[in-house]
Amino acid sequence: MSYQVTVIGGGPSGLMAAIAAAENGAKTLLIDKGNKLGKKLAISGGGRCNVTNRLPQDEVIKHLPGNGRFLYSAFSVFNNYDIIDFFEGLGVGLKEEDHGRMFPVSNSAKSVVNALLNRLEELNVTIRTNSPVEAVHFGNEEHTVIMANKEKINTNALIIAVGGKAVPYTGSTGDGYAWAKKAGHTITQIYPTEVPLLSKEPFIKEKKLQGLSLRDVSLSVLNNKQKAIITHRMDMLFTHFGVSGPAVLRCSQFVVKELLKGAKKVTMEVDALPDISEEDLYNDYLTNIKENPKKTVKNVFKGVVPERYLDFLLEKNDIQSDDRSANISREKLANVIKDLKHFQFEVTGSQPIEKAFVTGGGVSTKEIVPNTMRSKLMEGLFFCGEILDIHGYTGGYNITAAMVTGRVAGMNAAWESLAT
Numbered sequence: 001m002s003y004q005v006t007v008i009g010g011g012p013s014g015l016m017a018a019i020a021a022a023e024n025g026a027k028t029l030l031i032d033k034g035n036k037l038g039k040k041l042a043i044s045g046g047g048r049c050n051v052t053n054r055l056p057q058d059e060v061i062k063h064l065p066g067n068g069r070f071l072y073s074a075f076s077v078f079n080n081y082d083i084i085d086f087f088e089g090l091g092v093g094l095k096e097e098d099h100g101r102m103f104p105v106s107n108s109a110k111s112v113v114n115a116l117l118n119r120l121e122e123l124n125v126t127i128r129t130n131s132p133v134e135a136v137h138f139g140n141e142e143h144t145v146i147m148a149n150k151e152k153i154n155t156n157a158l159i160i161a162v163g164g165k166a167v168p169y170t171g172s173t174g175d176g177y178a179w180a181k182k183a184g185h186t187i188t189q190i191y192p193t194e195v196p197l198l199s200k201e202p203f204i205k206e207k208k209l210q211g212l213s214l215r216d217v218s219l220s221v222l223n224n225k226q227k228a229i230i231t232h233r234m235d236m237l238f239t240h241f242g243v244s245g246p247a248v249l250r251c252s253q254f255v256v257k258e259l260l261k262g263a264k265k266v267t268m269e270v271d272a273l274p275d276i277s278e279e280d281l282y283n284d285y286l287t288n289i290k291e292n293p294k295k296t297v298k299n300v301f302k303g304v305v306p307e308r309y310l311d312f313l314l315e316k317n318d319i320q321s322d323d324r325s326a327n328i329s330r331e332k333l334a335n336v337i338k339d340l341k342h343f344q345f346e347v348t349g350s351q352p353i354e355k356a357f358v359t360g361g362g363v364s365t366k367e368i369v370p371n372t373m374r375s376k377l378m379e380g381l382f383f384c385g386e387i388l389d390i391h392g393y394t395g396g397y398n399i400t401a402a403m404v405t406g407r408v409a410g411m412n413a414a415w416e417s418l419a420t
């Protein structure tokens with residue numbers, strides 16, 4: 001059997017690539033080892049399918065801290081707004097939620113995946129599910145895909161869209177890295193991103209804050225000079241193993257990178273009250289205490305942060321919560337205010353890549369033509385999606401990168417294969 005374009009991997013990048021290849025006239029085959037296509041896409045955005053993000057293009061790129069700038073050329077061909085138009089053209093109405101996240105109006109991932117499958121069918125793309133690819137042989141005129149059952153498929157252009165290594169039960173088990181290496185590509189260090197972090201702090205081990213969620217805090221990752229490498233203002237969660245929640249996931253790649261550089265532990269800092277300065281906070285409380293000397297300490301601070309967090313910080317600073325506020329020394333007041341603004345704790349690792357939302361690292365973007373996704377090292381070879389060394393925050397950014405690179409790879413693979 002031979003095809004003009006063969007796409008390995010039916011995630012968002014491969015589905016988009018196969019559609020684009022077929023729309024551009026290529027006889028196209030899409031292969032996936034799973035029993036269903038788009039498994040990871042379907043569980044994104046809490047199972048409602050976070051198709052893309054509506055923020056301006058520059059913002060989308062900023063939210064892809066792992067080589068997002070590489071995508072400028074591809075975005076000039078097909079960008080996040082084109083993804084929205086594409087789905088609306090397929091009859092999938094989209095709606096915007098917080099932070100520009102776009103979801104199907106139906107709130108059902110099925111509607112997105114089915115629309116892609118219907119489009120593939122309309123375009124006569126041959127689909128093979130339950131079909132693991134075992135190896136790839138690169139030839140001069142065409143390439144050969146070798147299936148696990150030893151069947152061989154020839155193709156003029158090959159698109160590798162098998163994803164990274166995160167959440168392998170969805171099918172992404174890192175199979176494509178060996179094929180890319182065989183073609184001469186560099187695979188940059190693979191690491192987990194968008195991943196919960198581990199901490200050995202006594203308060204974590206003793207589960208003092210387990211299950212506590214802090215809303216709208218500023219969470220920073222500090223370097224060894226105590227300077228913030230990155231700060232994210234979102235919610236965070238204390239768990240039995242460490243920390244998680246949106247702010248932690250966003251900070252996680254910066255922690256993991258420090259650990260990869262050899263740090264044994266990384267300091268994180270929580271500002272629970274980012275809208276007020278430490279000085280103003282101190283003066284406000286001082287006035288409050290002067291005006292209400294008989295109030296208990298707890299009552300003076302009540303409502304400013306969740307009660308459990310306040311109790312924890314008061315205990316940490318050796319302050320009796322039921323003591324009269326007038327009895328609290330200036331020094332202790334300053335210390336508790338400092339903790340409200342700069343509570344520091346150490347993290348020592350992350351959960352494994354299997355539990356990460358996204359893979360960091362992958363096929364080096366330096367070896368990929370940015371406006372076509374073609375390999376600079378092997379003719380007729382294209383890459384798209386998470387297998388590339390591109391990663392972003394959750395919120396539709398990775399899916400956008402996958403669909404944009406998929407679209408561009410599919411179009412160009414079709415043109416190249418039709419020209420041969």
Ligand SMILES: Cc1cc2nc3c(=O)[nH]c(=O)nc-3n(C[C@H](O)[C@H](O)[C@H](O)COP(=O)(O)OP(=O)(O)OC[C@H]3O[C@@H](n4cnc5c(N)ncnc54)[C@H](O)[C@@H]3O)c2cc1C
Binds near residue numbers: 040050173
């Ligand atoms: C729980 C969860 C939630 C997420 N939420 C978000 C979110 O809200 N926003 C966001 O931007 N990103 C999110 N992501 C990340 C996003 O889903 C991925 O970045 C995206 O799916 C990557 O697309 P892809 O096409 O590159 O790879 P994948 O979606 O991983 O697809 C790869 C496909 O290749 C197939 N394959 C692999 N090896 C072989 C082989 N040897 N032979 C044949 N087929 C093979 C697999 O079966 C799979 O179908 C989330 C991820 C997870 C796990």
